[in-house]
Amino acid sequence: KIIKNQNSKTFRRDVERMRRWLRIFLFFNRKLRRVGNPVALLNHVADYTTRELDLRNEIKGAEELEEIKYEISKNFPMDLLRFPKYWSELSNEDVLVSEFIEGKSLEDGIEEKSLTWDTLLQLFRIHGAYLFGIGTFHGDLHPGNCIIDNEGKFVFIDNGAICHAPSKVNLSLFQFFEHLSANNFKEAFDSLLGLSDSPLTSNNLDNYYKEMNKIYDGFENQSVGEKSLTRIMMQTVQAAVEKAGADFGEEAFPIIRALMYLDGLVLRTHPDVKLIESMGPYLEEFRLGLNLNEKISELKV
Numbered sequence: 417k418i419i420k421n422q423n424s425k426t427f428r429r430d431v432e433r434m435r436r437w438l439r440i441f442l443f444f445n446r447k448l449r450r451v452g453n454p455v456a457l458l459n460h461v462a463d464y465t466t467r468e469l470d471l472r473n474e475i476k477g478a479e480e481l482e483e484i485k486y487e488i489s490k491n492f493p494m495d496l497l498r499f500p501k502y503w504s505e506l507s508n509e510d511v512l513v514s515e516f517i518e519g520k521s522l523e524d525g526i527e528e529k530s531l532t533w534d535t536l537l538q539l540f541r542i543h544g545a546y547l548f549g550i551g552t553f554h555g556d557l558h559p560g561n562c563i564i565d566n567e568g569k570f571v572f573i574d575n576g577a578i579c580h581a582p583s584k585v586n587l588s589l590f591q592f593f594e595h596l597s598a599n600n601f602k603e604a605f606d607s608l609l610g611l612s613d614s615p616l617t618s619n620n621l622d623n624y625y626k627e628m629n630k631i632y633d634g635f636e637n638q639s640v641g642e643k644s645l646t647r648i649m650m651q652t653v654q655a656a657v658e659k660a661g662a663d664f665g666e667e668a669f670p671i672i673r674a675l676m677y678l679d680g681l682v683l684r685t686h687p688d689v690k691l692i693e694s695m696g697p698y699l700e701e702f703r704l705g706l707n708l709n710e711k712i713s714e715l716k717v
Contacts, residue, residue: 417512468576471512475502477575492705522559541698549706551586555579579670597696612662624660641687645679
């Protein structure tokens with residue numbers, strides 16, 4: 417894998433130009449700052465993309481994720497996941513030398529209509545453990561960045577953009593989806609507010625609950641094709657900001673984006689399934705196998 421130096425310079429110039437325009441726009445529309453400050457989000461995108469422009473970060477990222485896999489393997493084995501073999505002594509900022517993975521990407525599977533629902537659930541189990549249980553995860557796991565090799569194992573590639581979420585973010589989202597999968601909507605709505613950077617007043621919550629109940633009306637009976645996770649998460653964040661006065665920082669953006677990738681994958685392959693309901697057993701496994709009870713208790717202290 418080789419990166420042309422000119423691409424890096426062009427990208428950095430374009431990002432700086434976009435930053436200037438966003439600062440001007442936010443000066444006149446300050447309300448947007450509460451929904452993941454767009455400048456901060458641009459900084460996040462610029463950061464992980466810039467890291468990917470140094471190909472040595474792919475080796476570091478894979479090593480970090482593999483170390484996590486090893487650390488949790490006793491109580492949460494992930495035998496279906498592996499990472500490419502790299503030759504660091506032959507690699508540098510612009511050139512990466514790794515093994516050639518024999519297999520097919522998830523994108524290939526989508527086009528061939530060969531991805532089974534069980535395969536996608538196994539991917540959620542693996543990726544979800546990093547997202548919800550650890551808070552350190554592959555930040556750009558789109559269908560082209562995951563290969564199923566000839567032995568049936570998932571191989572994460574392009575590991576240069578590793579994201580780290582604060583415990584408040586990944587554990588609040590874990591509880592949100594756990595309650596949602598069990599149709600405990602009030603508890604789910606409360607868990608989501610744990611993401612807010614600023615304290616909330618009870619005066620705003622009645623309108624928030626009313627709006628959220630409207631958004632999630634009939635949700636438990638709807639498939640991904642009828643109401644996608646991406647669409648409902650956008651409505652959810654909007655309701656929390658506008659009705660409850662929540663202030664979501666940019667830390668939540670990488671996990672939400674990762675979940676949107678999964679949602680898009682399901683939408684393109686199995687639109688008739690109920691994604692959140694199917695997540696339930698795996699969320700329970702995260703709680704038990706990744707010691708989330710203790711982590712959540714520490715978060716509340």
